[in-house]
Amino acid sequence: xxxxxxxxxxxxxxxxxxxxxxxxxxxxxxxxxxxxxxxxxxxxxxxxxxxxxxxxxxxxxxxxxxxxxxxxxxxxxxxxxxxxxxxxxxxxxxxxxxxx
Amino acid sequence: xxxxxxxxxxxxxxxxxxxxxxxxxxxxxxxxxxxxxxxxxxxxxxxxxxxxxxxxxxxxxxxxxxxxxxxxxxxxxxxxxxxxxxxxxxxxxxxxxxxxxxxxxxxxxxxxxxxxxxxxxxxxxxxxxxxxxxxxxxxxxxxxxxxxxxxxxxxxxxxxxxxxx
Numbered sequence: 556x557x558x559x560x561x562x563x564x565x566x567x568x569x570x571x572x573x574x575x576x577x578x579x580x581x582x583x584x585x586x587x588x589x590x591x592x593x594x595x596x597x598x599x600x601x602x603x604x605x606x607x608x609x610x611x612x613x614x615x616x617x618x619x620x621x622x623x624x625x626x627x628x629x630x631x632x633x634x635x636x637x638x639x640x641x642x643x644x645x646x647x648x649x650x651x652x653x654x655x
Numbered sequence: 656x657x658x659x660x661x662x663x664x665x666x667x668x669x670x671x672x673x674x675x676x677x678x679x680x681x682x683x684x685x686x687x688x689x690x691x692x693x694x695x696x697x698x699x700x701x702x703x704x705x706x707x708x709x710x711x712x713x714x715x716x717x718x719x720x721x722x723x724x725x726x727x728x729x730x731x732x733x734x735x736x737x738x739x740x741x742x743x744x745x746x747x748x749x750x751x752x753x754x755x756x757x758x759x760x761x762x763x764x765x766x767x768x769x770x771x772x773x774x775x776x777x778x779x780x781x782x783x784x785x786x787x788x789x790x791x792x793x794x795x796x797x798x799x800x801x802x803x804x805x806x807x808x809x810x811x812x813x814x815x816x817x818x819x820x
């Protein structure tokens with residue numbers, strides 16, 4: 556049986572990579588993908604802890620996270636589409652209307 | 656055997672995220688992430704969570720990423736990178752991420768040695784999860800359908816072309 560800690564280390568690594576992608580990338584869509592990577596890292600930690608403690612609630616939480624992520628993706632992509640229609644760009648640097 | 660499988664899958668998973676960060680074309684980024692999420696599904700399978708593994712592959716690697724690709728098709732790709740200098744910002748963000756990584760692994764280090772008890776037979780199967788969902792988590796489960804419905808209506812309203820802007 557694989558130790559739970561390996562999965563936790565992988566989860567931390569994925570989360571950090573998601574943060575890096577979110578900070579480095581300029582495209583709104585790719586930044587949104589980076590958020591999905593972070594959500595998946597959290598899911599991995601949930602499932603790992605569910606197995607370690609032998610309780611099923613962790614997996615149920617992951618189920619809810621995945622459904623909410625699907626809803627969030629639908630609304631977020633619609634907003635990105637709207638931003639593109641208004642501003643003709645999806646680069647985060649060029650959308651600076653609130654900068655003042 | 657399981658350890659070899661774990662290292663193979665996690666290398667693929669991390670490689671997929673790295674490919675997503677390094678590729679210039681957003682469509683390739685999304686496809687790299689499909690690989691990453693699919694291998695994550697396999698890792699869930701290694702963790703005695705077959706139901707979550709299947710859900711991950713169908714919903715994440717399937718539905719959500721296809722949604723992303725559809726939106727990518729509606730937005731012209733390969734625009735010229737903005738001329739602003741961002742090298743300093745990139746270095747700063749990588750440094751910040753290294754700090755975050757150090758923090759995470761520091762807090763993990765206490766629990767790295769723990770093993771946990773072996774799980775009972777049939778743990779994480781569809782039957783077990785279904786019983787849990789429809790007995791203990793019935794109200795959250797029903798509220799999820801409301802959330803999906805609201806997201807559906809919201810996405811349609813937002814993305815609809817208005818006649819009078």
